Amino acid sequence: xxxxxIPEFLDYASWSEALKDGTLLGQECADCGHQTAAPxxxxxxxxxxxxxxxxxxxxxxxxxxxxxAVSPIGFDAGFQIAIVQLGEAKTVGRVSxxxxxxxxxxxxxxxxxxxxxxxxxxxxxx
Amino acid sequence: xxxxxxxxAGMTKFGVHEAxxxxxxxxxxxPALDDAGVEAGDIDAFYLGNAMGGQTENDTxxxxxxxxxxxxxGVPCQRFEDACATSSNAFKHAVQDVESxxxxxxxxGGVERCTPETGLGTGEMTRIFASASHRQYEQPTGLxxxxxxxxxxxxxxxxxxxxxxxxxxxxxxxxxxxxxxxxAHFGRDIDVSDVLDSPIIADPFHLMDCCPFSDGASxxxxxxxxxxxxxxxxxxxTGVGHGTDIVPLADKPDFPSTMSARRAAExxxxxxxxxxxxxxxxxxxxxxxxxEVMASEALGLFEDGEGxxxxxxxxxxxxxxxxxxxxxxxKAKGHPIxxxxxxQLVELVEQLRGDAGDRxxxxxxxxIAHNLGGDAGTTLVSVLEVRA
Ligand SMILES: [Zn+2]
Numbered sequence: 001x002x003x004x005x006i007p008e009f010l011d012y013a014s015w016s017e018a019l020k021d022g023t024l025l026g027q028e029c030a031d032c033g034h035q036t037a038a039p040x041x042x043x044x045x046x047x048x049x050x051x052x053x054x055x056x057x058x059x060x061x062x063x064x065x066x067x068x069a070v071s072p073i074g075f076d077a078g079f080q081i082a083i084v085q086l087g088e089a090k091t092v093g094r095v096s097x098x099x100x101x102x103x104x105x106x107x108x109x110x111x112x113x114x115x116x117x118x119x120x121x122x123x124x125x126x
Numbered sequence: 127x128x129x130x131x132x133x134x135a136g137m138t139k140f141g142v143h144e145a146x147x148x149x150x151x152x153x154x155x156x157p158a159l160d161d162a163g164v165e166a167g168d169i170d171a172f173y174l175g176n177a178m179g180g181q182t183e184n185d186t187x188x189x190x191x192x193x194x195x196x197x198x199x200g201v202p203c204q205r206f207e208d209a210c211a212t213s214s215n216a217f218k219h220a221v222q223d224v225e226s227x228x229x230x231x232x233x234x235g236g237v238e239r240c241t242p243e244t245g246l247g248t249g250e251m252t253r254i255f256a257s258a259s260h261r262q263y264e265q266p267t268g269l270x271x272x273x274x275x276x277x278x279x280x281x282x283x284x285x286x287x288x289x290x291x292x293x294x295x296x297x298x299x300x301x302x303x304x305x306x307x308x309x310a311h312f313g314r315d316i317d318v319s320d321v322l323d324s325p326i327i328a329d330p331f332h333l334m335d336c337c338p339f340s341d342g343a344s345x346x347x348x349x350x351x352x353x354x355x356x357x358x359x360x361x362x363x364t365g366v367g368h369g370t371d372i373v374p375l376a377d378k379p380d381f382p383s384t385m386s387a388r389r390a391a392e393x394x395x396x397x398x399x400x401x402x403x404x405x406x407x408x409x410x411x412x413x414x415x416x417x418e419v420m421a422s423e424a425l426g427l428f429e430d431g432e433g434x435x436x437x438x439x440x441x442x443x444x445x446x447x448x449x450x451x452x453x454x455x456x457k458a459k460g461h462p463i464x465x466x467x468x469x470q471l472v473e474l475v476e477q478l479r480g481d482a483g484d485r486x487x488x489x490x491x492x493x494i495a496h497n498l499g500g501d502a503g504t505t506l507v508s509v510l511e512v513r514a
Binding site for chain 2: 012016036037038044063064065066067068069070071072073074075076079081083090091092093094101102111112113114116117118
C-alpha cells in the first residue's frame, strides 16, 4: 500500500475500502493509548473522542483460534478463524494455513463476503 | 429484606414443539399463574423475553399478542432482547418494578422456537444465531456462535491447561442430570468418549459439547416483598446483577475471565449480602461445555483454572460439593433462547422449595442463576433464597 489517503475519522466505509485495498486501518486513543481494529465513535476503553486513525501493525501473534466446521448459510465450511494481537490492537480474521495460539502470523489477503471484507493472515516462519 | 419474591413458576418441556409462539407461551404462563394462585386480573405488568421471533418466524410486537392470548390484555407489557440473556433481563425489570412499588404482581417469561419447526435448517439458524456477533467486524468472517465460544475456550485451555476430556465431562454430567428432568430435551446417559467421538462443530467443540436448538417457554410470577407472605410458596429474590462487556470479541481485553459474569456476580452477591461460599448450587449458561467451565470460575465457585478439573472430578454433580445445572443445563434440558433465563429461575424455585424430585439437591437454601448473552457481552446473575 502506498497512496492510501488516511481519513481523519475512520468509519466502516473507509475502513472496509482500505482493507479491500490491503491496508488494515484502526484507531488509537490519545487519552489511554488503546488501539482497535474495529472503528467506533469513541474509545471503547475510556470513552474519549480524541481518537485518530492509524495503520495497524500487520504482523502479530495468534491470541486464540478455532476451525469452523459447521458454517452459517452462504459460507463454505472448514475455515480457520483467529484472534490476532497486532501491537496494541486485536482483530478477528481468517487464517489461510493451520495455526496455533502463540504462532506469528502476517496479513496476507482479504476475504470478502457479500462485499464485506475481513483480514486474512498466514503464518510466518521464525 | 428481599428485593422481590417468586410465587409461581411454570415451563414447557423443552424440545420440538408444533405449537405457535402464543400457544407455547400459554403452556408455561398459565401453569405459573395457577402455581401462584393468581388470576389474570391480578397481573399488573408483563415482561417477555424473545430474542429472534422477528428473524425466525416473522413475528414481532409479541408482548401484547401473548398478553392477549393468556387473558391479560391491557397491562403494560414489553418484549426484551439481549440474545440468550433475554428473559433474565426481563426478570431484572420485574424485580425493580415490584421493589420500587410501581407494581405488585408481574409475570415474566420467555418463549422461542429454534428447531426446524420454524421452517429453517441448521445453516439458516446458524446464520441467525450469528447475528448476535458484530455485524460489520465479525459476521463477514463466517464466525459462528460455537466459533465465538471456541475462541474463548481455546484461550482458557491455553492459559490453564483445560483439556477436551474435562470439557466433555461437563456434557456427561449435564446429560446425567437431564435424565432426571422430565422437561429436558435430552435425558440419556453418555460418557466422555461419546462426546469426543461426535463430529467437530468448531474445535475444540464436538457436537455433544454444544447445546441443541430447542423450542420451549417458561414463566415466573414476581411479587413485592410486602405481599409475598400472602402466597403459598414464595422464594426470595435477594440479588440480580447485570454486567456487560465490550463487543466485538477481539476488543475484549481478556477472554477466559468473561468479565460481564464477574461484574454481574459481584453486584448480585453484594445485594444479597453473600459471597460465593454461601452459594449451595447454580444453574449456569452452558451453551457450550467451555462456557460452563468459565462460568463456574467467574462466579467464584471454583478458582480460576480449576473449573475444568472440578468438572472432571465429579465435584459439580447433584451430590457433589457444588452442584451445577441440576436441571441438565442448556446442554441437556435445551436452549430455546428467550425462554432459557426464566427456565433457570424455574429450576431454582423448584430446588429451593424442595420440589425437584429425583434431581433434588439436599439441604439447599441459596441458589444462583447465570444467564449469558451473545459473546459474553451480557450476563445476568440472580440470587434466590428460601424465604426467611
Ligand atoms: Zn481511551
